[in-house]
Amino acid sequence: xxxxxxxxxxxxxxxxxxxxxxxxxxxxxxxxxxxxxxxxxxxxxxxxxxxxxxxxxxxxxxxxxxxxxxxxxxxxxxxxxxxxxxxxxxxxxxxxxxxxxxxxxxxxxxxxxxxxxxxxxxxxxxxxxxxxxxxxxxxxxxxxxxxxxxxxxxxxxxxxxxxxxxxxxxxxxxxxxxxxxxxxxxxxxxxxxxxxxxxxxxxxxxxxxxxxxxxxxxxxxxxxxxxxxxxxxxxxxxxxxxxxxxxxxxxxxxxxxxxxxxxxxxxxxxxxxxxxxxxxxxxxxxxxxxxxxxxxxxxxxxxxx
Ligand SMILES: C[C@@](CO)(OP(=O)(O)O)[C@H](O)COP(=O)(O)OP(=O)(O)OC[C@H]1O[C@@H](n2ccc(N)nc2=O)[C@H](O)[C@@H]1O
Ligand SMILES: Nc1ncnc2c1ncn2[C@@H]1O[C@H](COP(=O)(O)OP(=O)(O)O)[C@@H](O)[C@H]1O
Numbered sequence: 089x090x091x092x093x094x095x096x097x098x099x100x101x102x103x104x105x106x107x108x109x110x111x112x113x114x115x116x117x118x119x120x121x122x123x124x125x126x127x128x129x130x131x132x133x134x135x136x137x138x139x140x141x142x143x144x145x146x147x148x149x150x151x152x153x154x155x156x157x158x159x160x161x162x163x164x165x166x167x168x169x170x171x172x173x174x175x176x177x178x179x180x181x182x183x184x185x186x187x188x189x190x191x192x193x194x195x196x197x198x199x200x201x202x203x204x205x206x207x208x209x210x211x212x213x214x215x216x217x218x219x220x221x222x223x224x225x226x227x228x229x230x231x232x233x234x235x236x237x238x239x240x241x242x243x244x245x246x247x248x249x250x251x252x253x254x255x256x257x258x259x260x261x262x263x264x265x266x267x268x269x270x271x272x273x274x275x276x277x278x279x280x281x282x283x284x285x286x287x288x289x290x291x292x293x294x295x296x297x298x299x300x301x302x303x304x305x306x307x308x309x310x311x312x313x314x315x316x317x318x319x320x321x322x323x324x325x326x327x328x329x330x331x332x333x334x335x336x337x338x339x340x341x342x343x344x345x346x347x348x349x350x351x352x353x354x355x356x357x358x359x360x361x362x363x364x365x366x367x368x369x370x371x372x373x374x375x376x377x378x379x380x381x382x383x384x385x386x387x388x389x390x391x392x393x
Contacts, residue, residue, distance in 0.1 A: 234386070259349055
């Protein structure tokens with residue numbers, strides 16, 4: 089049966105600066121996103137009722153009901169287009185770790201929007217698509233944009249960043265996930281405990297210069313994540329993972345976004361394969377993957393099936 093499929097990348101935050109908690113429940117961010125080569129494929133087809141199937145990486149942990157972010161993406165397009173008939177089958181083939189801080193749910197929302205717009209031949213201007221995406225989640229606009237970008241406000245306001253060459257990563261997927269709101273909440277708790285006044289997050293200019301230079305050795309010491317202490321507080325075993333990655337030869341390691349996936353930057357593709365092989369043998373993780381970035385954002389590909 090005819091349908092449309094979108095392929096959408098995961099992300100790593102190369103820098104994640106988090107400001108104080110705002111009155112709307114969000115935190116002001118200054119973040120550098122980089123899209124990396126782990127992908128979810130989202131297919132949308134006409135059907136008699138809304139049906140969601142999820143296969144692949146940790147698919148059992150993904151809700152197969154209207155709370156799935158892909159279903160919300162389809163509904164956002166339908167509402168914009170004034171469609172009352174929204175029965176579709178959504179198939180999600182997951183490679184992106186679930187609840188891993190790599191924005192897999194956001195990727196699926198972005199992919200579902202593109203696929204639904206194609207299936208129903210809805211002509212969506214790029215700006216409209218980005219606005220609808222921001223309504224679904226702070227990370228969804230970046231899943232559409234891809235590449236490397238500076239994210240501000242709650243992460244949805246984007247400016248492309250020049251990144252020369254490719255960076256090679258090892259991603260270590262933890263055995264259990266972390267909830268994004270819980271990690272932000274833990275950061276607030278830790279900061280309150282220290283009696284800190286939290287400043288607005290600063291733009292990471294030094295990192296952006298290093299990215300433009302294409303020198304991985306200049307980038308490595310500048311990776312930073314304000315959420316890392318909170319993720320480590322909720323999953324103390326991640327300290328061991330971070331240590332193991334450095335010992336295995338990575339140039340640097342950080343928790344990816346809200347975690348608990350850890351991202352290790354390696355000197356080149358061969359080094360990433362060697363570090364991944366070493367970490368796989370340690371049994372600290374559910375899975376170990378290599379990835380490179382930047383890669384393009386969500387795009388339509390020939391339909392599956
Ligand atoms: C932390 C980050 C880093 O890129 O991603 P993940 O690592 O989880 O993938 C993002 O900020 C997650 O973005 P996303 O997962 O889209 O968050 P949303 O659905 O918009 O918000 C979920 C919840 O996270 C918290 N939140 C999110 C964004 C933000 N700037 N401040 C926040 O405090 C709020 O508690 C909010 O209710
Ligand atoms: N399509 C989806 N893929 C993954 N998780 C989803 C999806 N739709 C809803 N969720 C829910 O969102 C939560 C966060 O998922 P995810 O986006 O993978 O993690 P993160 O916010 O850490 O990047 C999951 O625990 C799951 O309950």
